[in-house]
Amino acid sequence: MLRKRFKSTIGIYGYLVxxxxxxxxxxxxxxxxxxxxxxxxYDVITPAKWIGLDNYRWVLNSKLFWTAVNNTFKFAAGxxxxxxxxxxxxxxxxxxxxxxxxxxxxxxxxxxxxSMVGVSMVFxxxxxxxxxxxxxxxxxxxxxxxxWLSSPQWAMPAVILVSVWKTxxxxxxxxxxxxxxxxxxLYEAAQIDGANxxxxxxxxxxxxxxxxxxxxxxxxxMSSLKIFEQVYVMTQGGPANSTVTVNLLIYRNAFEYLRxxxxxxxxxxxFAAIMIVTCIxxxxxxxxxxxx
Amino acid sequence: MNRSGxxxxxxLILRYVVLIVLGVIFAVPFLWMVSSSLKRGIDVFVFPPKWxxxxxxxxxxxxxFKVLPFGRFFWNSSYVALLSTFGQVAxxxxxxxxxxxxxxxxxxxxxxILLATMMVPGQVTIxxxxxxxxxxxxxxxxxxxxVPHFFGGAFGTFMLRQFFLSLPRELxxxxxxxxxxxLRTFLTIYLPLSKPALATLSLxxxxxxxxxxxxxxxxxxxxxxxxxxxxxxxxxxxYATDWHLLMxxxxxxxxxxxxxxxxxxxxxxxxIMVGSVKG
Numbered sequence: 341m342l343r344k345r346f347k348s349t350i351g352i353y354g355y356l357v358x359x360x361x362x363x364x365x366x367x368x369x370x371x372x373x374x375x376x377x378x379x380x381x382y383d384v385i386t387p388a389k390w391i392g393l394d395n396y397r398w399v400l401n402s403k404l405f406w407t408a409v410n411n412t413f414k415f416a417a418g419x420x421x422x423x424x425x426x427x428x429x430x431x432x433x434x435x436x437x438x439x440x441x442x443x444x445x446x447x448x449x450x451x452x453x454x455s456m457v458g459v460s461m462v463f464x465x466x467x468x469x470x471x472x473x474x475x476x477x478x479x480x481x482x483x484x485x486x487x488w489l490s491s492p493q494w495a496m497p498a499v500i501l502v503s504v505w506k507t508x509x510x511x512x513x514x515x516x517x518x519x520x521x522x523x524x525x526l527y528e529a530a531q532i533d534g535a536n537x538x539x540x541x542x543x544x545x546x547x548x549x550x551x552x553x554x555x556x557x558x559x560x561x562m563s564s565l566k567i568f569e570q571v572y573v574m575t576q577g578g579p580a581n582s583t584v585t586v587n588l589l590i591y592r593n594a595f596e597y598l599r600x601x602x603x604x605x606x607x608x609x610x611f612a613a614i615m616i617v618t619c620i621x622x623x624x625x626x627x628x629x630x631x632x
Numbered sequence: 633m634n635r636s637g638x639x640x641x642x643x644l645i646l647r648y649v650v651l652i653v654l655g656v657i658f659a660v661p662f663l664w665m666v667s668s669s670l671k672r673g674i675d676v677f678v679f680p681p682k683w684x685x686x687x688x689x690x691x692x693x694x695x696x697f698k699v700l701p702f703g704r705f706f707w708n709s710s711y712v713a714l715l716s717t718f719g720q721v722a723x724x725x726x727x728x729x730x731x732x733x734x735x736x737x738x739x740x741x742x743x744x745i746l747l748a749t750m751m752v753p754g755q756v757t758i759x760x761x762x763x764x765x766x767x768x769x770x771x772x773x774x775x776x777x778x779v780p781h782f783f784g785g786a787f788g789t790f791m792l793r794q795f796f797l798s799l800p801r802e803l804x805x806x807x808x809x810x811x812x813x814x815l816r817t818f819l820t821i822y823l824p825l826s827k828p829a830l831a832t833l834s835l836x837x838x839x840x841x842x843x844x845x846x847x848x849x850x851x852x853x854x855x856x857x858x859x860x861x862x863x864x865x866x867x868x869x870x871y872a873t874d875w876h877l878l879m880x881x882x883x884x885x886x887x888x889x890x891x892x893x894x895x896x897x898x899x900x901x902x903x904i905m906v907g908s909v910k911g
Contacts, residue, residue: 362783
């Protein structure tokens with residue numbers, strides 16, 4: 341009996357062999373290796389040298405790192421609220437049972453499946469200060485558009501706009517699922533009480549989807565902290581470091597300057613930030629999320 | 633028409649107006665990309681901008697394939713994405729099956745360790761991964777792009793596990809009574825019944841691999857080994873003001889994923905749902 345159970349356990353581990361190897365090599369093992377590496381000076385070519393907390397000290401004293409932290413927060417401050425409001429708004433709009441609504445769902449979702457590289461090139465052209473469509477349209481309203489990606493003030497807003505356009509469809513679909521779970525009786529009751537559309541959205545829709553909003557805010561925060569592709573392709577961190585982000589610095593240190601130790605210590609700061617933000621959000625949710 | 637009828641019509645019109653305005657805003661980048669890609673190099677700078685190019689320059693696309701080895705890029709992207717998809721789906725399905733119904737020693741531990749890896753940002757693991765690939769001598773090959781996919785992944789495992797758990801438990805019992813072993817139950821009952829979930833996961837992995845930027849830029853250095861999306865960035869540097877060619881390049885990189893998406897739309901939506909409903 342015991343032997344049979346033992347054999348069965350061994351058998352089941354057979355299915356898990358790839359996953360366990362992957363966990364050891366690429367995940368758990370890599371996390372530990374990365375942590376160890378953050379205490380070394382390592383440039384791939386010469387042997388690693390133990391330097392204690394020097395990498396962490398260096399990062400904390402680096403002005404560019406703090407600029408990157410600042411920029412990352414700026415991005416988050418624009419990207420998160422815009423994404424949440426627009427995603428919920430679009431979801432409410434495409435949740436209506438009216439003709440042709442499927443086409444709009446597709447249009448809003450399409451940017452999600454496209455590559456950031458292609459999208460960034462298209463937006464670099466749209467945001468071109470002289471010949472770009474964006475400034476042309478602004479010109480129609482007698483507004484002189486800024487230089488966007490080549491302006492230290494406007495590069496980050498441009499990056500935020502592209503990111504929202506690219507990802508909002510994903511959050512829209514998540515909201516859409518939540519909206520479709522709301523029982524129509526709630527709205528019918530509200531209508532009988534004389535509540536108009538706005539009142540219904542404010543007092544029924546928004547409270548009922550608050551757990552979804554919580555999820556969307558967490559997802560948006562995570563992707564804000566990790567923002568990389570947009571700035572890598574569109575601005576390379578410029579102009580005047582106005583779009584340098586923490587993740588871009590990790591990439592540069594690791595793969596352009598081959599400062600592996602410094603890069604891993606930065607990655608650990610990012611890791612800590614993500615953990616802290618997640619904890620705060622989980623603790624804070626009971627104040628404003630209504631679970632049924 | 634009574635008052636409430638008129639009110640209804642008015643609000644319907646209002647909704648369409650809002651939808652159309654937003655729809656146009658969302659579609660403009662795509663339309664403008666296609667329009668610019670079919671213009672002559674000089675027409676791109678015409679002010680006010682024209683939407684319909686004249687003459688229509690289909691030859692921009694053939695020129696594109698002359699300047700850069702786009703055919704090669706396309707092949708690289710395709711085979712890397714297909715191998716990644718196969719590896720990830722196969723390894724995740726195996727793990728998902730083991731973690732679904734059977735009870736065994738260490739099950740919880742593996743489950744939670746796997747769950748925890750979802751919280752860790754990729755930036756923490758990318759450097760050791762790079763060093764592993766380097767010590768294997770795999771730099772500047774496509775191996776680092778798809779081999780890791782053969783070793784499972786948290787998202788896919790949880791997604792498939794969720795689906796396996798939704799299959800009736802009686803299936804296992806019936807199979808066991810018929811003397812069907814575990815492996816055969818998995819291959820002949822679980823997998824065929826899970827086609828929708830497997831298709832969804834495949835699509836997600838395919839798209840991710842196709843659109844991946846970081847992998848190719850850190851592992852590859854020979855230009856002709858690049859994937860399509862990353863190959864495009866070369867273009868950016870070399871032809872910075874040839875917007876008509878740049879836009880044609882963007883079309884070539886974006887269209888394949890759009891086609892895949894349009895063909896398999898319903899699978900996407902169900903996949904996002906699984907991702908958002910954790911359990």
